[in-house]
Amino acid sequence: MASRVVKGGPALTEYLNAAKSAEPLFGDLQKHVLEKALKPSGRRQDVLHPSEMVKPDWCHLAAFHRLRLEQEPAERKKTNFTRENIFQEGHQTHAKWQRWLAEMGRLAGDWLCHFCGTEFWAETTPDRCTDCSAPAECIEYREVPLNAHPLRIGGKADGYSPHDNALIEIKTLGLGSLRYERPEFLERYMVETDTFGKLPDLTRLWRDFRRPLPSAVRQTQLYMYLGVHFEDLDIDRTVFFYDFKSTQETKSFTATYDESYSEPLIDAAQAIVDCIAADTAPFCNVNGRAGCTSCLEFKETR
Known part of the structure; x- marks a missing residue:
């Protein structure tokens, strides 16, 4: 072998x-x-991904180069077994909530027939393939495509419930997420122990976790903007389902649609597309002429 x-x-x-x-x-x-x-992940490299656009350090120059080269970021190769295990747990969590919503008939989006390969949109859980009439057992949920083709933005929401005029976002909450996005919140619940030093009080922490993480709100606001303006979906909010990794407890939150979150990102995407059309690179918006880690990566490969 x-x-x-x-x-x-x-x-x-x-x-x-x-x-x-x-x-x-x-x-x-x-x-x-x-x-x-x-x-290679198979993830499209010819579009701007909302998950990247909402990051505070999203570099317009790096996005310009990636779209022109259709090159996967080097960040993809910075992985380890723990990180991949976390990704898989996230996939399983998504599948669980989506299955329950589908069983209720409250899940719209793209569906894939594994028998004939047809992908089709359905407003509720299909009982058969629209093309070959294969039974529901052959059909897999493929989430909600959200594209702005003129701006080269492409992404997918975890779900869409027309009955509720809502996108669905499924999240897992771990201590690592809090340490990265809300360290001051996590620190509030650290207690000193005699044997193990400082440990989080998980019961109180989860009790007082009352809103989605900031990055999740920014991303779903952009998703809603794309859904309303480019996909003709009836959306006025996003419903979040959160699983707490440490205890398997769950919570739900709602974010109301507010276009002001997304307008600067839409303007930035338009500027990047215009730069590509003009064959003129934009400046690095993160670190000026010196460049940042993201855009310097492309400088090294050109």
């Missing part, structure tokens, strides 16, 4: 460490997951 090879890069150390695992099967499993992660 041919040997498996992972090319050098940020994930190589993680791959080599997996080979040293005391349990060979566990080591082989880790290597298998990392090999899959380092393959």
Whole structure:
């Protein structure tokens, strides 16, 4: 059998460490997951992704280069087994909530027939394929496409309920997310223990978690803008379902549609598209002429 090879890069150390695992099967499993992660993701590189646009450090110059080159960011290769495990847990959480909503007939979006390969839109859970009449068991939910073709923006929401005029966003909350986005909130619930030093009081923390994380709100506001202006969807809010990783408890929140969140991002996307048409690169909006980590990555490869 041919040997498996992972090319050098940020994930190589993680791959080599997996080979040293005391349990060979566990080591082989880790290597298998990392090999899959380092393959091209299949994610479109010819569009601006809302998840990237809403980040505080979104670089317009890097977006310009990526759209022209259709090149996957190097960040994709900076992974490890823990990170991939987190991604898979997120996928499973999405599938769980989407299945329940589909069972209720409250889930619209794209659906894929695995029997004939047809992808079709349905306002409620289909009982058969619209093309080949394959039964519901052959049909998989493929979420809600949200595209602004003139602005080269493309993304997907986790769900859409026409009955509720609402997009659906499914989130998992872990301590890492809080540490990154709301460190002051997390610190408020850290308590000193005799044996393990500072640990979070999970009960009080979850009790007082009363609104979605800021990045989730920004992203869903952009999703709603795309849905209203480019996809002709009846939307006036987003419903969030949050799973707390530490205890498996759940909460729901609502964000009302507010165009003011998205207008600066729409203007930025238009400026990037105009720069591509004019074949003139924009300045780095993060660090000026010096450039930032994101756009300097493309400078090194040109």
